[in-house]
């Protein structure tokens with residue numbers, strides 16, 4: 073994985089300490105945090121950090137293509153530092169969004185009917201550039 077400073081330089085982003093800390097934390101995080109959650113994770117080690125800076129940084133990262141915004145039904149957005157195409161599952165109990173294991177996500181995507189996709193393109197006179205699927209689930213309580 074390319075280090076954050078090199079990625080920022082390549083994307084012509086200024087390497088401020090706060091930006092680097094926020095992006096590093098977002099990259100390590102598996103739950104696709106909201107801006108507030110990310111703020112609470114980084115704030116203890118960075119007293120001067122404000123929530124406004126977190127929002128501004130996340131906007132900047134999304135514009136630079138280093139992160140993506142994931143809208144949720146309650147209107148808050150979650151953020152993902154993985155901008156490659158991958159499948160998400162939203163856990164209803166906790167609201168968190170998790171990545172579906174890549175191999176399983178690929179297998180599911182392969183099952184999508186090319187015939188139907190082509191029909192959608194023809195019928196709606198559009199070109200489909202990508203597919204974004206979000207699964208919705210809840211924690212399963214399996215017995216021992």
Ligand SMILES: [Zn+2]
Nearest residue numbers: 152154160171
């Ligand atoms: Zn993700």
